[in-house]
């Protein structure tokens with residue numbers, strides 16, 4: 001059956017075929033290609049051909065003789081070309097517009113569509129693919145011939161159309177029209193798809209997109225056999241009609257699968273085309289993926305850049321706002337003195353105990369009660385940027401005061417001298433809070449950190465850190481006595497982190513506060529310690545070596561307990577000032593977006609940049625660091641704090657440090673940042689703020 005068809009084709013091939021009307025050409029190359037009018041070589045050739053010999057395009061047929069084979073698109077390679085047809089093809093292919101369209105274009109199917117159209121106008125019906133393959137074969141012959149010519153001068157034996165090809169190809173330069181470059185060195189850049197065949201390394205071929213397209217995908221022998229494709233007459237050689245025995249692979253989605261019928265196994269003898277098609281598809285797919293990835297990466301880059309710019313804008317805005325605020329504050333300080341003096345005078349009678357207590361900071365603390373009583377409450381706000389010069393020396397440079405009180409590290413001191421801090425807190429539920437406070441105290445620079453907690457919590461807290469000294473005494477019957485034994489050795493106590501609200505524990509905490517007061521130890525009260533104070537304010541009232549660190553809720557409770565009024569949310573400064581006064585001018589640190597610190601005389605505002613992350617435990621870092629700084633500031637004396645209340649200075653230092661830790665940890669970890677991450681930042685934050 002197949003032989004019969006070949007026979008038909010052969011007999012038909014010798015007969016003149018009626019010339020069909022030239023098909024409409026769907027695509028024309030470039031701007032107005034020269035129409036082949038009189039004088040065009042292709043037209044002359046067309047005219048000379050007259051009724052073209054039967055070299056027309058035959059409808060490719062699928063081989064149906066083997067029912068086991070799936071019907072599919074016939075591969076059109078292998079059709080034979082007559083001499084006239086070939087010359088017509090070369091004329092068209094050699095046209096300048098065709099050559100320039102082929103130059104530098106990896107994809108050339110549209111060019112060959114045009115070539116096929118032009119060929120059809122001359123009466124030769126060939127598919128674009130047939131034209132492309134024919135040209136490819138001719139080119140291969142030409143290059144082989146040219147190489148051979150260099151060696152032994154037998155060019156025309158190998159390539160019949162050597163002169164025509166040479167005329168076309170020797171004019172063909174690189175993409176910019178320059179003469180063809182010399183052949184690349186063997187270790188030079190290789191085209192995609194594997195190492196080129198030896199021939200591909202010769203002049204011009206590396207610039208030839210048509211050559212690139214198939215480089216390395218077929219064996220030269222195979223190509224030569226198929227692509228020589230010429231015959232002097234159709235009768236001379238049988239027409240080779242091919243049908244691939246396997247399906248043409250179609251790329252589905254991401255990967256590649258062959259759409260072969262499940263029962264058909266491709267014969268082992270014909271894998272090359274499949275490989276080539278696979279390779280072509282793989283290359284296309286790879287290129288597509290590569291381009292997609294490039295686009296994605298670029299998009300990502302722009303997204304990140306946009307976010308970065310937004311953050312930068314916000315930072316600038318915040319800085320600007322802070323500068324304005326500072327200027328306003330300065331203006332207020334200068335212009336509002338007279339009005340605030342009268343306010344101050346009115347407020348004095350509401351807190352009678354404070355006058356006497358000012359002296360209780362200690363012998364070395366030269367606090368001038370009279371001056372304080374007559375001076376207006378001053379609001380000092382510092383917004384720090386570490387990398388800017390601070391022009392407002394006015395504020396007595398609180399930062400510098402903090403630096404002043406930090407004991408220098410010297411070899412002369414022994415363990416314990418830089419701080420022995422006690423944390424009273426830690427129960428079964430809350431083991432983290434006392435740990436954060438105690439470890440922060442150590443990291444700030446205390447030498448020893450003691451935790452007085454319940455038995456349940458002790459082992460757990462110990463397991464967090466071997467650096468901590470943990471006493472499992474807080475729920476024991478003689479808890480107060482046990483703690484009291486240690487008090488003389490402690491420089492400050494922090495009462496409340498993780499204490500809980502158990503009655504017995506609160507009672508013990510109360511007794512420990514009393515004992516500490518008697519010994520004149522600075523006391524920092526936080527968390528559940530503040531709950532206790534809000535129940536019994538007299539416990540701490542008037543003890544000016546106490547610092548209270550309430551968050552918003554804790555502040556509200558205390559305020560209401562002391563002033564019998566709800567907090568005035570339009571006057572935070574006034575509220576914190578009044579609470580401190582009501583408690584007898586002890587230091588109050590109201591934590592929040594901006595930390596307000598007051599001793600009833602002044603309000604310091606710390607709005608040092610932190611972050612928007614509010615994980616639990618941040619307040620514990622604050623109370624732990626405050627334990628150390630309060631001791632240092634108290635010890636340093638008024639000289640080092642320039643006459644300022646040392647606890648204000650210490651509180652300001654601790655707030656700035658906590659916020660700096662928060663900022664640094666957030667920079668690194670963003671949303672996933674936790675209090676432990678802040679603890680890791682204590683060392684660098686401290687250096688940045690106070691040691692540079």
Ligand SMILES: NC(=O)C1=CN([C@@H]2O[C@H](COP(=O)(O)OP(=O)(O)OC[C@H]3O[C@@H](n4cnc5c(N)ncnc54)[C@H](OP(=O)(O)O)[C@@H]3O)[C@@H](O)[C@H]2O)[C@@H](O)CC1
Nearest residue numbers: 430431432433496497498499500527528551552553616617
């Ligand atoms: N890892 C650990 O072991 C840790 C243990 N910790 C320990 O836990 C114990 C209890 O401390 P605490 O702060 O949760 O109790 P408390 O003050 O009664 O608040 C209760 C409620 O008040 C609110 N609220 C709180 N703050 C607010 C604010 N700023 N602004 C507005 N509202 C605010 C809020 O109410 P909500 O929003 O849930 O209605 C909150 O639930 C204590 O011993 C402490 O040391 C912590 O240190 C964390 C790490």
Ligand SMILES: Nc1ncnc2c1ncn2[C@@H]1O[C@H](COP(=O)(O)OP(=O)(O)OP(=O)(O)O)[C@@H](O)[C@H]1O
Nearest residue numbers: 551591592593595610616617618619620622658659
């Ligand atoms: N809105 C905020 N913006 C910036 N910083 C804040 C904000 N709120 C609190 N801080 C910072 O966090 C520190 C701790 O305040 P926070 O209100 O978290 O205490 P807390 O509730 O007692 O903490 P804890 O979880 O330890 O009990 C403050 O000193 C302040 O520096």
